[in-house]
Amino acid sequence: MAREKTAESIKAFKRFVQEHPELVKGVKEQDKTWNDIFEEWVLFGEDHEIWETYGIETKSEKSSSGDGFKKILSFINDIDTNNLQERLELLNGALNNIQDLIVQFQPKKDTGLMRQSYISQPTQGYQTQSQTYENQPYMYKRD
Secondary structure: OHHHHHHHHHHHHHHHHHHOOHHHHHHHHHOOOHHHHHHHHHHHOOOOHHHHHHOOOOHHHHOOOOOHHHHHHHHHHHOOHHHHHHHHHHHHHHHHHHHHHHHHHOOOOOOOHHHHHHHHOOOOOOOOHHHHHHHOOOOOOOO
């Protein structure tokens, strides 16, 4: 299924390049790879203003209306929602991993209630094992 979509998009990109031969000249002048051009084509579509840098006249140039609202709507319509969704999911996963790392390395907040109870009680000359281990968490007990 994914290969079929990829093959269809490659064929559509080839048609786009054949319809606009000035793109070849623009690519050579700007030292870009065809992979870069294909990615721009996938992200922005055929009618985006980016193609003007390659000498291609876009539909927005053909229609001389300077209405900003129409430009915004055409930009929104040109966005590939599946590609955008995949990228947002990747970004969300990366942010979750970073958040987990931060939480893992943050010191735990001590409320101080345990320490206050030991300070307020007078010592009776000895401490139980549980008190010793709570006050000194890295102390090893004997076998």
